[in-house]
Amino acid sequence: MKLLLIRHGETPGNVLGQLDTAHPGPGLTELGERQAHAMARSLANHPIEALFASTLIRTQITAAPLGRLHGLQAAVLDGLHEIEAGSLEKLTDHESHKRYMGTVMSWAAGDLDVRMPAGPDGHAFFARFDAAILRAVERASGADGTVAVVSHGAAIRTWAGLRAEGIDHEFAARHVLANTGIVAVEGDPDTGWKLIHWAGSPVGGLALADPAAEDPTGRDVSRP
Numbered sequence: 001m002k003l004l005l006i007r008h009g010e011t012p013g014n015v016l017g018q019l020d021t022a023h024p025g026p027g028l029t030e031l032g033e034r035q036a037h038a039m040a041r042s043l044a045n046h047p048i049e050a051l052f053a054s055t056l057i058r059t060q061i062t063a064a065p066l067g068r069l070h071g072l073q074a075a076v077l078d079g080l081h082e083i084e085a086g087s088l089e090k091l092t093d094h095e096s097h098k099r100y101m102g103t104v105m106s107w108a109a110g111d112l113d114v115r116m117p118a119g120p121d122g123h124a125f126f127a128r129f130d131a132a133i134l135r136a137v138e139r140a141s142g143a144d145g146t147v148a149v150v151s152h153g154a155a156i157r158t159w160a161g162l163r164a165e166g167i168d169h170e171f172a173a174r175h176v177l178a179n180t181g182i183v184a185v186e187g188d189p190d191t192g193w194k195l196i197h198w199a200g201s202p203v204g205g206l207a208l209a210d211p212a213a214e215d216p217t218g219r220d221v222s223r224p
Contacts, residue, residue, distance in 0.1 A: 001137055001140060001145055001146070001186065001187065001188055002145070002147070002184060002185070002186050002196070003133070003136075003137065003147050003149065003184070003186070003187075003193065004048075004146060004149065004183075004184050005149050005151060005156045005183040005185070006039065006063075006148060006149065006150045006151070006180065006181075006203075007150075007151065007152060007153050007156060007177050007179055007180060007181050007182075007218070008028070008056075008059045008061075008062040008150055008152060008179065008180070009029075009031075009032030009033065009034075009036040009039075009058065009061070009179050009180055010029045010031050010035060010210055010213065010215075011025070011026045011027070011028055011029060011032060011179075012026050012029055013025075013026055014029075014179065014210075014213050014214075014215040014218070015029060015212075015213045015214070015215075016092060016214060017092045017097070017213070017215065017216055018090050018092050019088050019089055019090060019091050019096060019097065019217075020085075020089075021082040021084050021085045021152075023056060023081070024055070025057050026057070027058060028058055028061050031208065032058070032061075032062070033061075035062075035180040035202050035208050036061065036064070036065050036066075036180065037204075038180070038202070038203060038204025038205070038208055039065070039066065039180040039202075039204060040065035040066040040069050041069075042203045042204060043066060043148070046146055046148075047146050048066070048070050048072065048147070048148045049146060049147065050072070050075070050136065050140050050145070050148070051066060051067050051070065051072040051073075051074045051075070051147075051148045051149075052075050052077050052080065052132075052147070052150070053074045053077070053080070053149075053150045053151075054076070054077065054082070054150070054151050054152065055076055055077075055078055055080070056081050056082060056152070059080070059150040059151060060074060060076065062150050062180070063148075063150040066148065074150070075139070077135060077136060077149075078128075078132065079128040079131050079132030079135075080129065080149060080150075080151045080152075080155070081151075081152065082151075082152035082153075082154060082217075083100075083104055083116070083119075083120070083125055083152070083158065084116065085116065085119060086116040086118035086119025086120075087117040087118035088116070088119075092214065097216035098221075099117065100216065100217075101154065101221040103115075104116075104157070104158045105157075105169050105221065106122070106169075107122030107125060107162065108157070108158045108161030108162045108168075108173075109161075109162075109168070109169035110162060125155075126159070126162070126163075129159050130163075130189070133159075133189065134189045136149055137189060152217070153181075153217035157173075157175075157177055157183075158172065160172060160183050160185065160193075160195065160198075161173075163185075163192070163193055164185050164193045164194060164195040165187075165192060165194040165195065166194055167195050167198070170222065173220070173222040174220055174221075174222045175220070176200040176201075176218055176219055176220055177200050177217075177218050178202050178215075178218045179202055179210075179218065180202045180203050180204065180208070181198075181200045181201060181203070182198075182199045182203055183195070183197070183198050184196045184197040184198075184199075
């Protein structure tokens with residue numbers, strides 16, 4: 001089975017560099033809307049059997065054009081939402097970004113006891129994200145099917161960094177995942193997942209990137 005982990009389109013919080021993880025969250029910018037439509041067109045010929053989004057509004061808006069192309073309704077799954085920023089919520093400074101991403105990359109390295117300031121630890125994150133992925137793949141009709149999941153930058157990078165064979169936390173830290181970037185893995189929850197593709201740029205091409213955005217969860221976090 002193939003699993004496409006798709007990051008949502010650009011939000012106002014991404015532009016401002018906010019750690020914006022609370023529910024229900026913002027919608028998309030005008031660029032984010034264009035990114036969502038371009039992503040759908042790029043996946044028009046993929047045999048997607050099931051489509052899921054998180055409980056945050058931005059993923060549901062991003063998933064809608066893809067659902068229309070494939071005749072699917074995006075099912076909202078609890079557990080796919082972004083990693084909660086705790087006391088760092090809405091902060092825009094570099095040190096807060098560094099602390100947030102440093103925490104989640106510690107989880108990707110297997111140190112699940114580290115806790116987000118006034119937020120969850122890695123055990124809580126992987127328990128709910130693993131459970132959501134399991135529910136998603138169980139709804140696909142066959143072992144050769146493709147499941148598309150629209151989720152969030154830090155959540156996708158952290159989960160893939162620990163759960164996908166072929167990469168590690170250093171890879172996840174170095175490789176950007178811009179809005180509508182896609183991480184594709186193959187396998188299943190029982191035997192494990194193997195990375196087959198990491199498309200860090202917007203799927204519709206670099207013309208849909210926003211180099212001026214201060215987006216903290218999409219950038220290369222291996223550098224100071």
